[in-house]
Amino acid sequence: MNDILQGINVYLIGMMGAGKTTVGRLVAQHLQYGFLDTDEVITKAAGKSINEIFVSVGEAEFRQVESDILGQICAYTKLAIATGGGIIMRRENWGYLRHGLVVWLDVPVDLLCSRLAEDTTRPLLQDANPQEKLRSLLEQRIPLYSQADLHITISEDETPESIAQRIMDAIPSVLKQDNSQN
Numbered sequence: 001m002n003d004i005l006q007g008i009n010v011y012l013i014g015m016m017g018a019g020k021t022t023v024g025r026l027v028a029q030h031l032q033y034g035f036l037d038t039d040e041v042i043t044k045a046a047g048k049s050i051n052e053i054f055v056s057v058g059e060a061e062f063r064q065v066e067s068d069i070l071g072q073i074c075a076y077t078k079l080a081i082a083t084g085g086g087i088i089m090r091r092e093n094w095g096y097l098r099h100g101l102v103v104w105l106d107v108p109v110d111l112l113c114s115r116l117a118e119d120t121t122r123p124l125l126q127d128a129n130p131q132e133k134l135r136s137l138l139e140q141r142i143p144l145y146s147q148a149d150l151h152i153t154i155s156e157d158e159t160p161e162s163i164a165q166r167i168m169d170a171i172p173s174v175l176k177q178d179n180s181q182n
Ligand SMILES: Nc1ncnc2c1ncn2[C@@H]1O[C@H](COP(=O)(O)OP(=O)(O)O)[C@@H](O)[C@H]1O
Pocket: 014, 015, 016, 017, 018, 019, 020, 021, 022, 023, 082, 115, 116, 158, 159, 160, 163
């Protein structure tokens, strides 16, 4: 598989709670790739949590830093990258994501909600009605998530390992022509 991918990066996109960070680590192991999480890179560089960044400089500045980090990451190869759920909103980010293979983890809102019910680390969900917030964010974002190379639909009962395996099985079918011909 590593040979077929020719070292191109694999980017996981999808909503908060979709499992990008959890599954991304496993995909990296399967591919014998490095693993990066854009949120983790940002929090390490800033010395602050995502919540603190949103409070101190606001979402707009966070999005700028997120784009800058993605621009730097995409210069490397052999990485599986878990992105933040909103990374797909900026057009310039697609220029970076397109250097790699983009995988959308598509999880129903009800399941996202149950996974994140006790979570306090997602500032956008510190809302009176987190379920409605997730629903409206997903509605805005679906046209963008849909631009992924690979669409992985996830049902209620599927382990992260099973999802990672499905991604591995599906990758050959969506490899960009240039890479599959080499
Ligand atoms: N396939 C899965 N089955 C059950 N729980 C999961 C699964 N994938 C992720 N989770 C849990 O859901 C929460 C959010 O996962 P995370 O990987 O942080 O998502 P994301 O990075 O997409 O926001 C975590 O508590 C994680 O353990």
